[in-house]
Amino acid sequence: MLALNNIEVVYDGVILVLRGVSLTAEEGRITTLLGANGAGKTTTLKAISGLLHAERGEVTKGSVELDGVRLDRLQPHEVVKRGIVQVFEGRRTFENLTVEENLVAGAHTRHDLGEIRAGIERTYATFPVLKERRQHIAGYLSGGEQQMLVIGRALMSNPKVILLDEPSLGLAPMIVEEIFGVVRRLKEEQKLTVLLVEQNAALALAIADHGYVMENGRIVLEGPAEALRQNSDIKEFYLGLNESGTRKSYRDTKHYRRRKRWLS
Amino acid sequence: MGGFDWGFTFVLVVNGVMVGLMYALIALGFVLICKATDVINFAQGEFVMFAAFIAAGVAGAGLNFWVAALVSIIGMVALGFGLERVVLRPLIGRGIIAVVMATIGLAAVLRGVAVLIFGPDTRAITMPVGDMPINLGIVSVPPAQLAGAVVSIIFLAVFSWFFLKSRVGVAMRAVADSQQVAMAMGINVRRYFALAWAMAGVVSAIGGVVWGAMLGVDNQIALVGLKVFPVVILGGLDSIVGAIVGGLIIGVVENLAAGYFDPVVGGGTKDFAPYLVMLIVLMIRPEGMFGRRRIERV
Numbered sequence A: 001m002l003a004l005n006n007i008e009v010v011y012d013g014v015i016l017v018l019r020g021v022s023l024t025a026e027e028g029r030i031t032t033l034l035g036a037n038g039a040g041k042t043t044t045l046k047a048i049s050g051l052l053h054a055e056r057g058e059v060t061k062g063s064v065e066l067d068g069v070r071l072d073r074l075q076p077h078e079v080v081k082r083g084i085v086q087v088f089e090g091r092r093t094f095e096n097l098t099v100e101e102n103l104v105a106g107a108h109t110r111h112d113l114g115e116i117r118a119g120i121e122r123t124y125a126t127f128p129v130l131k132e133r134r135q136h137i138a139g140y141l142s143g144g145e146q147q148m149l150v151i152g153r154a155l156m157s158n159p160k161v162i163l164l165d166e167p168s169l170g171l172a173p174m175i176v177e178e179i180f181g182v183v184r185r186l187k188e189e190q191k192l193t194v195l196l197v198e199q200n201a202a203l204a205l206a207i208a209d210h211g212y213v214m215e216n217g218r219i220v221l222e223g224p225a226e227a228l229r230q231n232s233d234i235k236e237f238y239l240g241l242n243e244s245g246t247r248k249s250y251r252d253t254k255h256y257r258r259r260k261r262w263l264s
Numbered sequence B: 001m002g003g004f005d006w007g008f009t010f011v012l013v014v015n016g017v018m019v020g021l022m023y024a025l026i027a028l029g030f031v032l033i034c035k036a037t038d039v040i041n042f043a044q045g046e047f048v049m050f051a052a053f054i055a056a057g058v059a060g061a062g063l064n065f066w067v068a069a070l071v072s073i074i075g076m077v078a079l080g081f082g083l084e085r086v087v088l089r090p091l092i093g094r095g096i097i098a099v100v101m102a103t104i105g106l107a108a109v110l111r112g113v114a115v116l117i118f119g120p121d122t123r124a125i126t127m128p129v130g131d132m133p134i135n136l137g138i139v140s141v142p143p144a145q146l147a148g149a150v151v152s153i154i155f156l157a158v159f160s161w162f163f164l165k166s167r168v169g170v171a172m173r174a175v176a177d178s179q180q181v182a183m184a185m186g187i188n189v190r191r192y193f194a195l196a197w198a199m200a201g202v203v204s205a206i207g208g209v210v211w212g213a214m215l216g217v218d219n220q221i222a223l224v225g226l227k228v229f230p231v232v233i234l235g236g237l238d239s240i241v242g243a244i245v246g247g248l249i250i251g252v253v254e255n256l257a258a259g260y261f262d263p264v265v266g267g268g269t270k271d272f273a274p275y276l277v278m279l280i281v282l283m284i285r286p287e288g289m290f291g292r293r294r295i296e297r298v
Ligand SMILES: Nc1ncnc2c1ncn2[C@@H]1O[C@H](COP(=O)(O)OP(=O)(O)O)[C@@H](O)[C@H]1O
Pocket: A011, A012, A015, A017, A035, A036, A037, A038, A039, A040, A041, A042, A043, A044, A055, A057
C-alpha cells in the first residue's frame, strides 16, 4: 500500500503548493486523484516519485510510505528501484530514441538481460502496435502510440505501483478506451497498484475503485468510486456548471462539508 | 587545368582522411559531453594537450610507451571525473553562459598548469612503430600517422558501438534526450554526467598520445581544439556519426586547401578553410548534417 500522510510541499523554499495531503493507494487497486488544472495533482505524484528534488521542490511535512517504508527522502532512481514509477503527463517519450530503445531505457534498473527481453516481448503483446513500430523513432509516433509507449516503458521497470498523470489528455476516445482497458487488465492480472491522475472524472471513475478530489493543494472529497460517481457535486463540478450556469468550486458550496462527512 | 593531377589529389585526400580521423576522435570527446550534459566544452583542446603532456612526462621518465599511454588514460579519466564534480556540478542550473565561461577559464588554467608542471620545452612521444615510411600504393605515410589512423578507427568504432547498441549507451542517449524523463525511469543522471566526462577523458588521452607522437608535445597541441568547432558544427553538436563524418570532411578540406590554394595565395587558407565550411553550414543547416532537429508534431 502506498500512503501519503499529511504531506506539505514547498517549491523554491516559499511557494506552498500541497497543504497537508493524505491519501492511500491500495495494492491491486486503481485509485484516482481528480482535480482541476493547478490543483496540485502532478506535484503529488512528484512528491511520491522523488522528482520534486530536481525542481527545487521539497516535502516539508508529513511522509510518503510504501508498505511502511519511507520514500520521501529518496532520489528518483531509488524510488524506481523500490517499485514505483511515474508516467508524466504529455506523453514524454525519449523522442530521439527508437521505440525499442525507449523500452530498454525503461528497464534501466533491471539487470537480468533475459528478463528484460521477456519484458519487451510482454509489452509488445500488450500493445501490438508498438511491435510494428519497434524500429521507429518515438518522436514520430502518433499520440496514442506515444501514450502506449510511455506506459509500456514504465512497466519495463517491473513496478508494484504505477503513477499515471492524465493519460487521456488529448487522445481520441477510442484510444483512451484501449489504454484504460489495458490499465484495468494490468490491475486484474498482475495486481498492479495504480494511482491515476485525471481531469476527466467520468473516465477515471469508470475504472477506478477509489477516488480523491483535490483542490488548491488539499483533498476536499474522497470515497469509493461508486459513491463519487453518484455524487451530485462531482457531476456538477466536472460538467463545469451549476444550475445557474456559472462555474463553481467545492470551496463555494455550502454543503460541501456535509457531503464530505457523508462520504467518508 | 589541362592535366589534372589525380595522384596529387589522392595524396592530399589520404592525408586529409588520416588527420580527419584524429579530428573525429577529439571531436567525439566534445560531442559526448555536449550530448549527455549539455555543456559546450571549450577546453577540449586543452584536454588533449594535458593528456599528451602526461604521456610525454611518463615516457620521459624512462617508462615504455604503453605504460605512458595507460597512465595518460587513467589521469584523464580522473581529471574528467574531478572537473565534473568540482567545477561543473555546482553550475548545474546556472545557465549556459556561466558554464561556457567556466570551460574557457578551465582551458586557460590547464594550459598554464601544464607548463608549470612539465615546463615549456617541446617533448616527444615515440610510438613503438619505427620510422620507415609505409607504402600505400601511390602514397607513403609515416608509420606513426598510420598507427594513429588505425587507433582512431578502432576507438571510433568501439565508441559508436557503445553509444548506439549497448544498454549504457542507450541510457546515456536517454539522458541526453530528457534528463527529467531519464530520472523518472530510474536512471541516475548525475552518474551519467560523470561517465560522459570520464569517457571524454579517455578519448582525449588517446587523441593526445597519437597527436603528440605526430607533432611533438608542447602547449601548441591545444590548438587542435580549434578544429573541433568546425567539425562538430558540420556534423552536428550532439551526433557521434556527425563527429566522424565531420572530422573526415574537415581533414580533407584542410589538406585540399593546403595543396591547391596555399601555393597560389602564399599560405594560410589551410587554417581558415574549415571555418569557411563551418560558416556556410551555419547559414544553410545550423543543426549540422546529423544534428538533432527538434521534432515538430502537429
Ligand atoms: N516547479 C514549480 N515551481 C513553482 N511552482 C510550481 C512548480 N510546479 C508547479 N507549481 C505550482 O503548483 C501548483 C500545482 O501545480 P500542479 O501540481 O502541476 O497541478 P496539477 O497537476 O493539478 O495541474 C500550480 O499553482 C503550479 O503553478
